[in-house]
Amino acid sequence: MSALREKVAWQNLQAQAQALATQHLRDLFAADPGRAERYRVEAAGWRLDYARHRMTDQTLEQLFALARECGLEARRDAMFAGEKVNTTEQRAALHIALRTPPRRVIKVDGANVVPEVHAVLKRMRQFAGAIREGSWLGFSGRPIRNIVNIGIGGSDLGPVMAYEALRHYTDRKLTMRFVSNVDYTDFAEAVHDLRPDETLFIVASKTFTTLETMTNAHSARDWLMQAAGGDKGAVAKHFVALSTNAKAVTEFGISTEQMYGFWDWVGGRYSMDSSIGLSSMIAIGPDAFADLLAGFHVMDEHFRTAPLERNLPAIMGLLGVWYTDFFGAETQAVLPYEQYLKRFPAYLQQLTMESNGKHVTIDGAQVDYATGPVYWGEPGTNGQHSFYQLIHQGTRLIPCDFVGFGQSLNPSGRHHDLLLANMIAQAEALAMGKTLEQVLAEGIDASLAPHRVFEGNRPSSLLLADRLTPHALGALIALYEHIVFTQAAIWDINPFDQWGVELGKQLALRVVDEIESPRKPLNHDSATNAAIAWYRKARRK
Numbered sequence: 367m368s369a370l371r372e373k374v375a376w377q378n379l380q381a382q383a384q385a386l387a388t389q390h391l392r393d394l395f396a397a398d399p400g401r402a403e404r405y406r407v408e409a410a411g412w413r414l415d416y417a418r419h420r421m422t423d424q425t426l427e428q429l430f431a432l433a434r435e436c437g438l439e440a441r442r443d444a445m446f447a448g449e450k451v452n453t454t455e456q457r458a459a460l461h462i463a464l465r466t467p468p469r470r471v472i473k474v475d476g477a478n479v480v481p482e483v484h485a486v487l488k489r490m491r492q493f494a495g496a497i498r499e500g501s502w503l504g505f506s507g508r509p510i511r512n513i514v515n516i517g518i519g520g521s522d523l524g525p526v527m528a529y530e531a532l533r534h535y536t537d538r539k540l541t542m543r544f545v546s547n548v549d550y551t552d553f554a555e556a557v558h559d560l561r562p563d564e565t566l567f568i569v570a571s572k573t574f575t576t577l578e579t580m581t582n583a584h585s586a587r588d589w590l591m592q593a594a595g596g597d598k599g600a601v602a603k604h605f606v607a608l609s610t611n612a613k614a615v616t617e618f619g620i621s622t623e624q625m626y627g628f629w630d631w632v633g634g635r636y637s638m639d640s641s642i643g644l645s646s647m648i649a650i651g652p653d654a655f656a657d658l659l660a661g662f663h664v665m666d667e668h669f670r671t672a673p674l675e676r677n678l679p680a681i682m683g684l685l686g687v688w689y690t691d692f693f694g695a696e697t698q699a700v701l702p703y704e705q706y707l708k709r710f711p712a713y714l715q716q717l718t719m720e721s722n723g724k725h726v727t728i729d730g731a732q733v734d735y736a737t738g739p740v741y742w743g744e745p746g747t748n749g750q751h752s753f754y755q756l757i758h759q760g761t762r763l764i765p766c767d768f769v770g771f772g773q774s775l776n777p778s779g780r781h782h783d784l785l786l787a788n789m790i791a792q793a794e795a796l797a798m799g800k801t802l803e804q805v806l807a808e809g810i811d812a813s814l815a816p817h818r819v820f821e822g823n824r825p826s827s828l829l830l831a832d833r834l835t836p837h838a839l840g841a842l843i844a845l846y847e848h849i850v851f852t853q854a855a856i857w858d859i860n861p862f863d864q865w866g867v868e869l870g871k872q873l874a875l876r877v878v879d880e881i882e883s884p885r886k887p888l889n890h891d892s893a894t895n896a897a898i899a900w901y902r903k904a905r906r907k
């Protein structure tokens with residue numbers, strides 16, 4: 367049995383889960399009038415209502431005890447102190463340093479990294495300013511108006527999500543596009559209506575070796591060269607790089623003056639607030655980008671200093687462990703009632719699943735408990751008309767995070783009231799359900815009544831803030847980063863590596879070689895051989 371299962375709090379939680387299995391949220395609310403008041407916590411402009419969870423004070427006590435038995439606080443302090451908590455890569459995981467005010471000191475290998483962070487931010491600020499005021503000119507002397515970010519994974523999802531989330535604050539004179547897929551269609555559609563002499567490519571890649579990004583970056587350079595009549599000098603006016611790999615950037619043909627660096631202690635999925643955020647800074651402006659960073663920092667400080675009992679990321683992280691390991695929940699839905707957050711669930715998928723999709727502990731032992739759940743979601747109210755049916759009446763337990771704001775950025779008539787009414791009603795319906803007696807009392811025929819019953823007892827959190835501002839977004843992202851960290855600490859896994867993506871990458875290189883050299887013998891399993899053989903023919907038709 368794993369060390370985690372042997373912990374006292376874990377065993378107490380097993381007993382708690384059994385006791386709660388027969389209790390309905392209806393009963394918990396009826397027996398405890400102070401529930402909503404007690405199960406509420408605020409931080410960094412966000413309010414978490416967590417009364418609709420299948421728990422009592424005793425459950426929470428044991429969850430906090432588990433966190434302490436697992437050393438959550440010490441692990442957190444080690445991360446904030448710049449220790450090499452990413453043990454499989456012998457690196458610090460210091461995304462919190464990216465949003466630390468200049469006067470703070472955070473050391474990696476004895477050197478303070480905060481001044482470097484602010485030096486890069488200063489250069490980004492100057493460049494973003496030049497683009498925004500139209501003084502950065504393309505090869506024909508026309509100002510840059512189009513920005514195309516080329517990147518994938520953490521070098522794409524953060525920038526896209528932030529652009530969509532903060533669109534209200536963006537400079538509408540600029541056209542922002544994002545290219546990630548190695549499918550050329552992505553590039554072709556992104557540039558089809560753009561003038562090359564008004565287009566800036568931001569090549570965003572921590573390693574500057576990622577197949578998709580480098581393939582797209584070369585296509586972008588060819589596209590530009592064709593328009594610029596092969597003038598290599600045009601590259602300096604139309605390309606910048608965001609990377610940790612100066613050598614590869616120079617080899618590509620981008621000078622280090624046009625490169626905005628970051629560091630190996632920033633994981634790809636934790637990098638949208640590093641130079642990878644250059645497209646965001648250009649879109650919303652340097653001051654709004656500073657507000658975004660400030661929002662991250664306020665949540666960081668809350669996570670670092672608040673007692674676990676009042677600690678928003680710790681509470682949400684522990685509730686996730688509760689459902690994953692004691693109720694068999696396999697997924698976690700994130701449902702923003704805010705159209706601007708439409709890419710937030712996709713962003714969270716990389717953040718959470720690349721981090722906590724792990725099957726061995728930090729010491730390499732196979733776990734005997736479930737780790738990271740599948741994250742998914744869509745904005746409300748759209749999801750209500752597609753997949754909510756399964757959440758309400760299906761056979762799976764799906765904890766939901768509802769995210770909503772007090773005020774719309776586009777207020778008009780009753781729209782926002784209707785939006786928020788739906789969010790609140792969904793949380794109520796999931797928790798309270800509708801009994802057979804209630805259905806029959808409505809005069810529904812007994813034969814149809816079972817179809818109309820809602821079991822309820824489905825848990826959810828409400829995450830609420832006044833308005834979707836850059837500050838609120840920063841705090842929200844940091845909240846989920848620290849939820850992931852909390853869960854990894856309990857599960858004793860490393861949330862900062864991603865070896866699981868490597869095998870597919872290696873095999874793809876072998877397969878592409880076999881596709882392009884059709885005489886090469888195929889020595890895979892028979893299904894892989896058949897697929898390659900099919901494509902060798904299909905690509906020639």
Ligand code: F6P
Pocket residue numbers: 518519520521570571572573574575576579634635720864867
């Ligand atoms: O393949 C996974 C991954 O390494 C992610 O972790 C990362 O965000 C993405 O690829 C892109 O990597 P890079 O920024 O080095 O191009």
